[in-house]
Amino acid sequence: MSWVLQSTELEISLEGGKTFVFPPLELLPGELVLLQGNSGSGKSTWMHALAGLLPMHSGHVEITGHPIYHASSPTPRGWRRHALGLMPQRAFFWNSLSLNENLALAAWSKGLTAEPAPLGRVGLAGKEGQSARTLSLGEQQRVNALRAFMGTAPVILADEPTASLDDMHAEQLLHLFREILGDRAMLVSSHDARLAPFVDRIITLP
Amino acid sequence: MKALHFAFRALWHRKATSFFVAVIWALGMIGLAMTTRLERTAEAQLTRTLEGTDLLLAAKGSPTQAILAHVFHRDQASGNISIAEAEKWLSHPDLSHVRRLAYGDNYQGYRILGSDSATWNGVSRQPILGRWPEGALEVVLPRSIAERQGLALGDHFHGSHGAVDDLGDHDEHHYTVVGIVTPDQAFWNEVIWTSLESVWAVHEHSAPEYTAVLARIESPMTRLMLPGQIQRQSPLMAVSPAMEANRMVGWMNQGGAILRLISWLLTGIASLSMFLLLQSHIRERLGEYALVRAMGGTWGQIAALVLGQNLLLALLAFALTYATLALAYATSQWWLPAGFSLYADLWWDLQPDQLWWVLHLFLALFAGLGPWVWLQKIPLHRALVDS
Numbered sequence: 001m002s003w004v005l006q007s008t009e010l011e012i013s014l015e016g017g018k019t020f021v022f023p024p025l026e027l028l029p030g031e032l033v034l035l036q037g038n039s040g041s042g043k044s045t046w047m048h049a050l051a052g053l054l055p056m057h058s059g060h061v062e063i064t065g066h067p068i069y070h071a072s073s074p075t076p077r078g079w080r081r082h083a084l085g086l087m088p089q090r091a092f093f094w095n096s097l098s099l100n101e102n103l104a105l106a107a108w109s110k111g112l113t114a115e116p117a118p119l120g121r122v123g124l125a126g127k128e129g130q131s132a133r134t135l136s137l138g139e140q141q142r143v144n145a146l147r148a149f150m151g152t153a154p155v156i157l158a159d160e161p162t163a164s165l166d167d168m169h170a171e172q173l174l175h176l177f178r179e180i181l182g183d184r185a186m187l188v189s190s191h192d193a194r195l196a197p198f199v200d201r202i203i204t205l206p
Numbered sequence: 207m208k209a210l211h212f213a214f215r216a217l218w219h220r221k222a223t224s225f226f227v228a229v230i231w232a233l234g235m236i237g238l239a240m241t242t243r244l245e246r247t248a249e250a251q252l253t254r255t256l257e258g259t260d261l262l263l264a265a266k267g268s269p270t271q272a273i274l275a276h277v278f279h280r281d282q283a284s285g286n287i288s289i290a291e292a293e294k295w296l297s298h299p300d301l302s303h304v305r306r307l308a309y310g311d312n313y314q315g316y317r318i319l320g321s322d323s324a325t326w327n328g329v330s331r332q333p334i335l336g337r338w339p340e341g342a343l344e345v346v347l348p349r350s351i352a353e354r355q356g357l358a359l360g361d362h363f364h365g366s367h368g369a370v371d372d373l374g375d376h377d378e379h380h381y382t383v384v385g386i387v388t389p390d391q392a393f394w395n396e397v398i399w400t401s402l403e404s405v406w407a408v409h410e411h412s413a414p415e416y417t418a419v420l421a422r423i424e425s426p427m428t429r430l431m432l433p434g435q436i437q438r439q440s441p442l443m444a445v446s447p448a449m450e451a452n453r454m455v456g457w458m459n460q461g462g463a464i465l466r467l468i469s470w471l472l473t474g475i476a477s478l479s480m481f482l483l484l485q486s487h488i489r490e491r492l493g494e495y496a497l498v499r500a501m502g503g504t505w506g507q508i509a510a511l512v513l514g515q516n517l518l519l520a521l522l523a524f525a526l527t528y529a530t531l532a533l534a535y536a537t538s539q540w541w542l543p544a545g546f547s548l549y550a551d552l553w554w555d556l557q558p559d560q561l562w563w564v565l566h567l568f569l570a571l572f573a574g575l576g577p578w579v580w581l582q583k584i585p586l587h588r589a590l591v592d593s
Contacts, residue, residue: 015588044591053500053586081502088500088590092493096219097212108208109503 003064004029004154004185005050010059012049022046027155027185032177034196035189037205043189044089046205047157050187051084063155081110087148087158091140093132099143100128106147122146122176138169142176149180156186167194174198209507213514220487224519227483231476231523236530237469238562243531245462246552252451255391258303258328260423261433262445263292269445270454276307276418277447278393279317283309286415287442295436300428301421303328309417310405311365316351318365318381318398320405329389335359336385339401346385346399357383365408379408392547473569480516481573488512488577495581496589508581513574520570
């Protein structure tokens with residue numbers, strides 16, 4: 001099976017002089033991969049490097065069907081719009097907007113013209129006009145997931161999606177990922193051991 | 207349009223501070239708009255009223271007071287002038303449209319103005335109800351005085367001595383209302399017309415005198431020379447209203463310049479407030495903006511979100527400004543000095559506003575430029591992790 005994301009060894013230097021070297025990575029279609037490691041091991045840094053949010057010293061990232069992102073060159077124009085779906089640890093909803101409007105803002109940011117998927121898809125039908133503040137953390141992460149899966153990006157990167165969730169909500173979220181994943185590949189960073197039974201593969205950072 | 211919707215919702219979320227900034231912004235614009243309009247109105251009122259009046263003969267005194275008293279009927283006369291002396295100059299061949307005035311008494315504080323048919327024929331007005339005076343002690347009232355005093359055609363009243371109401375009555379002389387008019391120019395609403403003969407009849411123990419004479423001078427050269435000649439060769443004061451009007455406009459413009467400066471200072475404060483409001487909002491919601499960029503939002507989209515907020519605030523300020531102007535226009539009768547009126551064509555002429563529209567829009571966008579560029583420079587990784 002051919003990969004949807006392939007990355008060479010990536011070298012990243014953060015402010016303050018801390019340097020990370022991440023191993024080569026391949027993600028396959030339909031694959032749900034858990035990136036494990038202790039706090040400070042560089043999970044978020046690796047995810048952000050893969051997403052082009054951090055400048056790299058060396059290496060490159062390729063997502064099938066999209067331009068290659070090389071170290072020391074800017075992220076290809078419009079790359080994140082179409083190649084990646086991002087699910088940051090904090091959902092960062094606009095409190096000034098309703099849930100539906102937050103989804104519309106995400107679609108607009110990604111340059112999508114199609115209507116966003118309905119909230120009913122993540123079990124939140126009827127809450128479209130509400131503010132995200134009225135939702136529980138588990139519900140917020142479901143909307144966060146719906147936003148990340150918007151469009152046709154072949155790769156989804158989720159940073160600590162279960163960090164603040166109890167067991168039941170964490171399990172629900174993992175089931176949701178599996179349900180809407182389809183042919184995409186998903187890399188989930190977490191130090192949460194509860195996720196292990198639900199994923200296809202585990203990568204552990206030292 | 208979507209960007210403006212999101213920008214609007216962001217403003218609505220902090221509506222009190224947004225409205226406050228728009229109000230400060232509007233205050234600057236209202237200052238500019240009102241100053242321009244009032245200057246133009248005053249200038250037009252002077253120009254339109256003084257049109258056809260190139261010479262004013264009156265008793266020696268202040269030229270400005272003479273214009274206010276005898277053209278706008280808003281001040282006291284400095285005295286009367288001899289009919290013989292005035293007529294000597296009025297025979298000049300270049301003079302036309304000569305209007306002779308004699309101040310009479312007052313009725314309930316309204317001046318009874320003795321004048322000739324040349325004066326009332328020159329009053330721009332709606333068709334008269336009744337007729338102009340044909341005999342002594344006949345008067346024509348402006349509709350406003352008639353309504354306020356409850357007077358109708360055929361009613362009688364007697365005046366009080368002098369220009370104010372408390373110097374004794376002329377009980378033996380009863381005026382009869384023979385006409386009611388609606389003048390176009392507001393200052394005529396404060397005057398009761400009668401004939402010169404009426405005024406002289408009421409003051410039968412004094413020799414007939416004029417209070418002032420107004421005239422048009424046909425020749426430009428005479429317009430320049432004659433007032434000076436009269437000043438030098440007679441006891442009369444000869445005023446060239448056009449020149450005096452230019453001086454008055456000059457004073458008004460100086461006052462206007464100070465008001466404009468204050469308005470621009472307010473605009474500067476509003477611009478700074480707009481910048482601070484936007485900057486603090488973005489710092490507070492940094493993660494949200496960073497995510498828009500992280501999801502693929504372009505420079506243009508971020509600009510639309512950020513600058514759109516300032517643009518909407520500026521538009522709100524524009525709306526507040528023109529709503530205030532409309533309110534000011536509708537209520538002008540309560541706040542304008544009596545005898546003055548606004549001209550709709552000048553008040554709603556937006557052409558002079560266009561320069562400050564552009565400058566205000568530019569300032570609003572400029573106030574958003576810093577936050578927008580800053581937002582483009584922030585490291586997304588840090589913003590998403592640390593916010």
